[in-house]
Amino acid sequence: YAKGHTVMIGFTGPLSGPAAQYGRDNVNGLEMGIQDINAAGGITVGGKNYKFALKTYDDHIDPTAAVNNARRLRSRDGARFIFNPVFNTIAPMMQINQQKGSEFLMMAYTSAPEVDAMKNPNTIAIPPPFSVYVGSYVKYALEKGWKKCAMVVTLGAYGDGWRKEFESAWIKAGGEIVADQPANYYTETDFSAQLSAALAKKPDFMLIGGPSATTGLVIEQARNLGFKGEFFMVDQAKLNYIAEVNFNNDLTKMNGVTGTARPRDLAEEEVIEPFLKRCLKDYGRSATSENLLNYGAIRILAAAMEKAGTVEDITAIKAAIPEVLPMDAKINLLPFIDLWGSRFILPGTIQKIENGQYTVPTTTFWWTKSDADFKKAVSSIPDIGNTNVNVPLEGYAK
Amino acid sequence: MLKLEQVYTDIGELHIIHNVSLNIQKGEFVTLLGSNGAGKTTLFRTIAGVLKPAFGTVEFNGIAIDKLPVHKIVDLGIVLCPQGRQLFPELSVKKNLVMGAFSLRGQKSKIKKNLDRVYEHFPILKERSNQLAGTFSGGEQQMLAIGRALMSEPSMLLLDEPSMGLAPLIVKQIADVISNINHEMDTTIFLSEQNANMALNITERGYVLESGKCVLEGLCKDLKNDENVKRAYIGA
Amino acid sequence: MLKVESVTKKFSGLVAVKDLSFEIAKGQIVAIIGPNGAGKSTAFNLITGTLKPTWGKVTINGHDITGMQPYRIVTRGVARTFQTTSLFDQLRVIDNLMIAYKWRTKLGFWNTLLHLPSWKRYQERAFARSIEVLEFLGLTAKANNFIPTLSQEEQKRLAIGVAIVSKPQLLLLDEPTGGLIQDETDRITELIRKIRDEQGITVCIIEHKMQMIMGLADRIVVLNYGEKIAEGSPEEIKVNPDVIEAYLGGELNA
Amino acid sequence: MFTKPIHTKLLLGFLFIAALFLPLYVPDSYMFQIVITSLLFAIATSSMNLILGYTGQASLAHGAFFGVGAYVVAIMTKAGWSFWIALPVSGLVATGIGFFIGLFAFRTRGHFFAIVTLCFGVILFQVAENWIEVTGGQNGIFGLDSATPIPFPFFGPIEFSSQPAQYYLVLAVLLLTLFVLHRVVYSIFGLTFMAIRNNEELADALGINTFATKMVSFAIANFIAAIAGGIYATILGAVSPSAISIMITFNFLIFLILGGMATLPGAVIGAFMIPIIMEFLQFMENYRMLFFGALLVVVIIWFPMGFFGGLKTINQKIIAWRQSNTSEDSNA
Amino acid sequence: MELFLQQLFNGIMFGSTYAIVALGLTLVMGILHIPNFAHGHLYMLGGYITYFFITNLGFGYWYSLLLSMVILGFVGVVMERIVFRPLTGQPPINAFIAAIGALIFLESLALVIWGPQGMRIPNPHPQIIKMFGITMEAQRLLVVGGAAVLIVLLHLFLKKTTTGTTIEAVAQNREGAMLTGINVNRVSSMTFFISSATAAVAASFLSPIFILSPAMGAVLGMKAFIIVILGGMGSVPGAILGGYFLGLIEALGGGYISAEYKDVFAFGALILVLSIKPTGLFGKQEG
Numbered sequence A: 001y002a003k004g005h006t007v008m009i010g011f012t013g014p015l016s017g018p019a020a021q022y023g024r025d026n027v028n029g030l031e032m033g034i035q036d037i038n039a040a041g042g043i044t045v046g047g048k049n050y051k052f053a054l055k056t057y058d059d060h061i062d063p064t065a066a067v068n069n070a071r072r073l074r075s076r077d078g079a080r081f082i083f084n085p086v087f088n089t090i091a092p093m094m095q096i097n098q099q100k101g102s103e104f105l106m107m108a109y110t111s112a113p114e115v116d117a118m119k120n121p122n123t124i125a126i127p128p129p130f131s132v133y134v135g136s137y138v139k140y141a142l143e144k145g146w147k148k149c150a151m152v153v154t155l156g157a158y159g160d161g162w163r164k165e166f167e168s169a170w171i172k173a174g175g176e177i178v179a180d181q182p183a184n185y186y187t188e189t190d191f192s193a194q195l196s197a198a199l200a201k202k203p204d205f206m207l208i209g210g211p212s213a214t215t216g217l218v219i220e221q222a223r224n225l226g227f228k229g230e231f232f233m234v235d236q237a238k239l240n241y242i243a244e245v246n247f248n249n250d251l252t253k254m255n256g257v258t259g260t261a262r263p264r265d266l267a268e269e270e271v272i273e274p275f276l277k278r279c280l281k282d283y284g285r286s287a288t289s290e291n292l293l294n295y296g297a298i299r300i301l302a303a304a305m306e307k308a309g310t311v312e313d314i315t316a317i318k319a320a321i322p323e324v325l326p327m328d329a330k331i332n333l334l335p336f337i338d339l340w341g342s343r344f345i346l347p348g349t350i351q352k353i354e355n356g357q358y359t360v361p362t363t364t365f366w367w368t369k370s371d372a373d374f375k376k377a378v379s380s381i382p383d384i385g386n387t388n389v390n391v392p393l394e395g396y397a398k
Numbered sequence B: 001m002l003k004l005e006q007v008y009t010d011i012g013e014l015h016i017i018h019n020v021s022l023n024i025q026k027g028e029f030v031t032l033l034g035s036n037g038a039g040k041t042t043l044f045r046t047i048a049g050v051l052k053p054a055f056g057t058v059e060f061n062g063i064a065i066d067k068l069p070v071h072k073i074v075d076l077g078i079v080l081c082p083q084g085r086q087l088f089p090e091l092s093v094k095k096n097l098v099m100g101a102f103s104l105r106g107q108k109s110k111i112k113k114n115l116d117r118v119y120e121h122f123p124i125l126k127e128r129s130n131q132l133a134g135t136f137s138g139g140e141q142q143m144l145a146i147g148r149a150l151m152s153e154p155s156m157l158l159l160d161e162p163s164m165g166l167a168p169l170i171v172k173q174i175a176d177v178i179s180n181i182n183h184e185m186d187t188t189i190f191l192s193e194q195n196a197n198m199a200l201n202i203t204e205r206g207y208v209l210e211s212g213k214c215v216l217e218g219l220c221k222d223l224k225n226d227e228n229v230k231r232a233y234i235g236a
Numbered sequence C: 001m002l003k004v005e006s007v008t009k010k011f012s013g014l015v016a017v018k019d020l021s022f023e024i025a026k027g028q029i030v031a032i033i034g035p036n037g038a039g040k041s042t043a044f045n046l047i048t049g050t051l052k053p054t055w056g057k058v059t060i061n062g063h064d065i066t067g068m069q070p071y072r073i074v075t076r077g078v079a080r081t082f083q084t085t086s087l088f089d090q091l092r093v094i095d096n097l098m099i100a101y102k103w104r105t106k107l108g109f110w111n112t113l114l115h116l117p118s119w120k121r122y123q124e125r126a127f128a129r130s131i132e133v134l135e136f137l138g139l140t141a142k143a144n145n146f147i148p149t150l151s152q153e154e155q156k157r158l159a160i161g162v163a164i165v166s167k168p169q170l171l172l173l174d175e176p177t178g179g180l181i182q183d184e185t186d187r188i189t190e191l192i193r194k195i196r197d198e199q200g201i202t203v204c205i206i207e208h209k210m211q212m213i214m215g216l217a218d219r220i221v222v223l224n225y226g227e228k229i230a231e232g233s234p235e236e237i238k239v240n241p242d243v244i245e246a247y248l249g250g251e252l253n254a
Numbered sequence D: 001m002f003t004k005p006i007h008t009k010l011l012l013g014f015l016f017i018a019a020l021f022l023p024l025y026v027p028d029s030y031m032f033q034i035v036i037t038s039l040l041f042a043i044a045t046s047s048m049n050l051i052l053g054y055t056g057q058a059s060l061a062h063g064a065f066f067g068v069g070a071y072v073v074a075i076m077t078k079a080g081w082s083f084w085i086a087l088p089v090s091g092l093v094a095t096g097i098g099f100f101i102g103l104f105a106f107r108t109r110g111h112f113f114a115i116v117t118l119c120f121g122v123i124l125f126q127v128a129e130n131w132i133e134v135t136g137g138q139n140g141i142f143g144l145d146s147a148t149p150i151p152f153p154f155f156g157p158i159e160f161s162s163q164p165a166q167y168y169l170v171l172a173v174l175l176l177t178l179f180v181l182h183r184v185v186y187s188i189f190g191l192t193f194m195a196i197r198n199n200e201e202l203a204d205a206l207g208i209n210t211f212a213t214k215m216v217s218f219a220i221a222n223f224i225a226a227i228a229g230g231i232y233a234t235i236l237g238a239v240s241p242s243a244i245s246i247m248i249t250f251n252f253l254i255f256l257i258l259g260g261m262a263t264l265p266g267a268v269i270g271a272f273m274i275p276i277i278m279e280f281l282q283f284m285e286n287y288r289m290l291f292f293g294a295l296l297v298v299v300i301i302w303f304p305m306g307f308f309g310g311l312k313t314i315n316q317k318i319i320a321w322r323q324s325n326t327s328e329d330s331n332a
Numbered sequence E: 001m002e003l004f005l006q007q008l009f010n011g012i013m014f015g016s017t018y019a020i021v022a023l024g025l026t027l028v029m030g031i032l033h034i035p036n037f038a039h040g041h042l043y044m045l046g047g048y049i050t051y052f053f054i055t056n057l058g059f060g061y062w063y064s065l066l067l068s069m070v071i072l073g074f075v076g077v078v079m080e081r082i083v084f085r086p087l088t089g090q091p092p093i094n095a096f097i098a099a100i101g102a103l104i105f106l107e108s109l110a111l112v113i114w115g116p117q118g119m120r121i122p123n124p125h126p127q128i129i130k131m132f133g134i135t136m137e138a139q140r141l142l143v144v145g146g147a148a149v150l151i152v153l154l155h156l157f158l159k160k161t162t163t164g165t166t167i168e169a170v171a172q173n174r175e176g177a178m179l180t181g182i183n184v185n186r187v188s189s190m191t192f193f194i195s196s197a198t199a200a201v202a203a204s205f206l207s208p209i210f211i212l213s214p215a216m217g218a219v220l221g222m223k224a225f226i227i228v229i230l231g232g233m234g235s236v237p238g239a240i241l242g243g244y245f246l247g248l249i250e251a252l253g254g255g256y257i258s259a260e261y262k263d264v265f266a267f268g269a270l271i272l273v274l275s276i277k278p279t280g281l282f283g284k285q286e287g
């Protein structure tokens, strides 16, 4: 592409080290989004046609490297939209994304609520905050009449957040945390020590999770140690992925596991099926929500640029986003609803495996505060055959 | 048997041995005199192949050995009994000796025979054959080192300062054993010493090394009467 | 001045020094001899604090120094050399000497950082004393040489020089002429005598060279299997039958 | 005793002036960022040089002290303290922790010392990860302000939010560090460090309290490392456990060894050279680390003394060659 | 009590892994005096090689294990030859840097070849066994038993065969060994072979119950390194004891006191041991 007719999208994130797969999944989503934008002829702004291009750098979750990469993306590659999927590297990048003359839009793929608290105008967080799922899990557990919960969640910012959030919600709901045995899902592969300790307390259910493959191991090891109860997984772990890698798609081995819904059940069949096939073909992997969400985010950005009539003024582009949402499901797959401060509004969807089968997922409209709100939201999104619930997120204000 | 021609050896940047040529016949008992730091050890290590000469040739029985690795040279029959003994401190005396016969690996009866002979020369080694070598006193360690060197039946034995730091009584004992080995087993021996008194008394011929250069050579009885040697090495 | 009282040192199972007592009077040259492994070096290590005695007592000028750290014992005026020549071979000759003088100064982080007057004074004092010792050793020309460029004899002289630069009262020498040929040995012997006579330092020496010891020492202590088997003047030791049997082997001319 | 030849002085003067005017010539904020972080790493690497290069004690906790500095500054400035108070405090805290660690670690030597310090480094890392109330756990502490402005009569306050201001701040601290290290290393006081590296037993026998001397060297090194970490915190505006991880130590170690251990310029050169090479290799994408790993092996085999050590050797060879040439000339 | 037994068993299983990995490393460190920090990454590579044979070529578990042993053994030999041998005589810190280079290389290599996602070897012995109130997979028993067998075999090899003695001899005095006619370079290669082959065994034992990933060697490598130092560098009994010691501390400390600070107990205990015995459990006294 001739210079001046390209919109450069930047990415910095873990492409080596323990979290490399996660970083890759993000990049893959962006790549597919950009392919589709360009295949549709790019965008037209101010009479000029623009195509999109992607530049990726590895920062192996090192903040120094992330900042260097961001600087490089901004000043060398001319990227004004920089994606990053880890809170630890997002935080320092948010320190420099408002510097005069080198502003960029921080596209933060993180469910950590801390990003929202920083109120950085040049930031957009992509996935729903993980607290969304906490509410659904608590509600479900209460319905089942469970009391004792054991947690074996990954160590790390993200895992810490999950544990804290779930613990307070569960205790408030009258439950009890009988064991809290976090483990490093990135470096450890044997959890019998943590699990034995947790199971000794005879929990009704367990909150587990971190990277998918390791989470699968935890399920397997817990079952082998004789645990009969159910599992809730944090949103990082993916049901379909665990089924594939850990259990050779034998879903009976995953009975009683609840997690975020598999991509297939997040969108209407006719739009999601081709996407899933494409992932498998292009990347040899089943689709993950990182693929879907980043794909959606980049397509929204493209639309917002056209709407705002600029490819450079990030403030205007961000301001145009609510105007282009919600988008046609054919373009965007997922029901992105709106911007809420610095975060996309997107329903949270969970799903359980029972009798060797995926059950109908449950969607949470976490941003709705009243029944009226809720009804409006339900009608505003395409029908994907889910049961819908309303668990408004406390303290989640615009 | 052993022939060095114009050998130069460097250690790192330093030139240690300069233009040394010498020739030793089968069965001879020759000494190399030189003060501390003259380069005796360096020369011996060059012959044994631990160091490679920067220039010059080393021949053994007509074979050029200056480019061979140490273990090949040992297989040819040259064994160095090094300064500082270089024993295996955590192995028993017996295992140390057996390791000495490494080049005879497989030949069990021969190893047994050599072991008996070493025990004959040094009865103390037999007495303490299960003790760890590292717990020996200096003199005992020196005996073990010589014993180990003998285990592979070398045709040529290089002894680097076997008397260093030893008490007079032990020096005398060791000198006797070395002479015996030379006489009885017909092993060619090249002995480096700064203890000229002892060396010139037991050997037949000698070279004098100073600052890496060979400054003098001759029969021991002549060397003993050389004014310079007398002053520097023997004393009043 | 030095008094060793019934000192014993055991290494797991082995008694290296057993109930050893002797004394060294000011201005003497005392030699310790004995077969290999008799415990001579161990005795030195016990005096200088490198090893702690299993029991027994070491005093210097009446002060108990048993079990003190080596660097503290140095400050009580006891210096030593090691059996294998030991120098800072990555450093220059002059640096070796100045390091050895350091404990006599109050050079610390702050006065070094700020170049306080005291820093200058001490630094100069150390330099001056080092130069003085170099002259005494006859090594002035080598002041800026690195150690590996020195000959063995020069290294041995320097090792002794390093030990005396801080003006100790007692100098312990462990085989200072080991591996040297006769005329080098003679020169070191001369140096040791000069140290006693000109620097006024009492000397205790371990050696295997009988000729040299008999000429140099005022008194000789003989060890065997960690025990003292004889003590006396060279003339007495030469004819002592125990010593002849254990050590000399009937021959003096080794 | 310790004076430098005139051409070295000229070169240093030139470098100093070049450094002063550098901000005028940096092409973009990316290059500038790399220069600033390299200067910062040069401070930390130089301090590691003191304990490892000059004193011979391979402290693998060095990165941890860098991290301690970063955390202390982050915690204190978040709590409202001035950066200029927090920074020296961070140095003191690191020195204090270092003293405690030293009590254990200096009982051991060589590899054993390296491992004990490594273990302490890991422990500090885990504390940073898990003591959530204080350190913010994995998220760390973020949204830090840049260094508190210094009020300055007439010109108004000096701010530290721009890259040039950060550059001068880091440059000044680096120069100060090099000044301190220079004074220490070229003195009898510093010679005792090298004496311990060279032969600890002999140093002990010459009246040097080796334990105390090592401790002092450790303290100076840790203090400076923490200062570097503290500045790192304000420049990045965020601190997370990666600032205290063992990888930081390994990075400094690589900078130091490849730059040239036990030389003052070596540490600085290494801290500049390696990050720049790493950035340059970005075009290799997936194969970058593969190449870098191999490069590391090759370089250490070919330049065992590091880059500056290699330069020194070449320089010495040239001198020797010149001398031999002139002597041949005079013979002729 | 049941929990205690369960944790004890877990500890022994961790310990078995640590012991065999550390055993391989201690041989190398004892012989060559090089801190081979990349040992854990050899272990990782061993796991992938086994994976390759089982998954891509469809070989049986035990055949794959054997092949993996041999191949990784040769990888070790090559590594010794091109990375460490040229550094003989350099200060250990240089070899340490070279090892870091090697580990970066190996990890990136695995990343390039197999990609970043975790992979699984099908568990050849998935049966669940219950004993004394402990529940475990059969494969875990195999790890414990296999490690014990391997340790005994290695011990016999070192102590009872001439070849084993040459390894000890080279470790104790390299030049002395050379002078008795031992081809020291061959012994180095052989030691590296054995060391890497044991790492491959450990990886093959464990990968059916764990997950393979390019980064999996880093932590284990570091722990093995620490164990080797703790046990006294080059000491075989030290490595074994140190391995089980660390495994038990982790399991019991992690299970009973605090999972977050599990490593703190382990490393803290190591620090304590080393400050009481500064040259490691079986280390030689200095002096």
Ligand SMILES: Nc1ncnc2c1ncn2[C@@H]1O[C@H](COP(=O)(O)OP(=O)(O)OP(=O)(O)O)[C@@H](O)[C@H]1O
Binding pocket: B011, B012, B014, B016, B034, B035, B036, B037, B038, B039, B040, B041, B042, B043, B083, B161, B194, C148, C151, C152, C179
């Ligand atoms: N590894 C080394 N590095 C630098 N110099 C060395 C090295 N080995 C020996 N030298 C130097 O080489 C010279 C000759 O040493 P060599 O050991 O050969 O002498 P020698 O005659 O055997 O003395 P000795 O009586 O001590 O055994 C000495 O000046 C010594 O300093």
Ligand SMILES: Nc1ncnc2c1ncn2[C@@H]1O[C@H](COP(=O)(O)OP(=O)(O)OP(=O)(O)O)[C@@H](O)[C@H]1O
Binding pocket: B135, B136, B137, B138, B139, B165, C011, C012, C014, C016, C034, C035, C036, C037, C038, C039, C040, C041, C042, C043, C083, E285, E286, E287
């Ligand atoms: N650190 C130690 N651990 C165990 N045993 C030791 C230790 N140091 C010395 N020994 C033993 O103590 C005994 C006395 O040793 P020492 O070095 O004092 O002998 P020496 O009289 O100096 O002999 P030489 O004349 O050979 O130097 C020897 O048997 C020696 O093996």
Ligand SMILES: [Mg+2]
Binding pocket: B037, B040, B041, B042, B083, B160, B161
């Ligand atoms: Mg010699």
Ligand SMILES: [Mg+2]
Binding pocket: C040, C041, C042, C083
């Ligand atoms: Mg001795």
